[in-house]
Amino acid sequence: MAFMDRYLILQADDDEKEAIKNKMLHLIDLYYDALDAAKSGKKVQIPNHLKATRYPHHMGRKPEYHSTSILGKIFDEFQNSKNEKLPIQEIWKLPQFNVNIPDSCLTIWDKRYLTYRQEMANAMTNNDQSKKDACSRVITKYKQMLYGALDFKDSTRNIEDVYNEALAIYHITYDFAKSQKYIGKCGFAWKVAGSALCAYHRKIHCMNTGEREITFLSSSFDGVF
Structure with a gap:
């Protein structure tokens, strides 16, 4: 992710861009070697020259730089607007998600969302890093409830x-945000179910347009939110 962010920022004629591309391709090869390691017995090590030394600010890792890539811009827009209280009419739903949903799903997640709000309120009482870690654990808990794993792809x-x-x-989540007239309350949907929602949206788009459906890789998206 760090290399890709840098790759997006650089101009097409920048020599560093080709070098970064080659690093990413090398890392992809190592990734697939690691997937097969359990069967092959091969030990995979990441050379130091393939390890990032600086990270874009949207990844939340040190040392960081302020990224002007599309992911950096999305992150900045989100940070600037997440505490902004918008009129209720500006909180709207995507029409692609206006489908029939089993009552059992609505019932179970209505209860879970209530518990989540209580748990997140408790997590927010911590200070600095401990607050960030506590909030992250709460989000991870509900992602595991949804996916049965740490993420949609798994x-x-x-x-x-x-x-x-x-x-x-x-x-x-959106109905609650509307009732509170606070767009910041929409975050739960995207932090927990964002990967699945984007994959579903892509599926519906492909069904309507005839385009080829592709696998949605969620790691960058999750990093933003």
């Missing part, structure tokens, strides 16, 4: 069940 659950629950999370 989920072994039935994908339609995941989509239905992700949509339930979306509507419950």
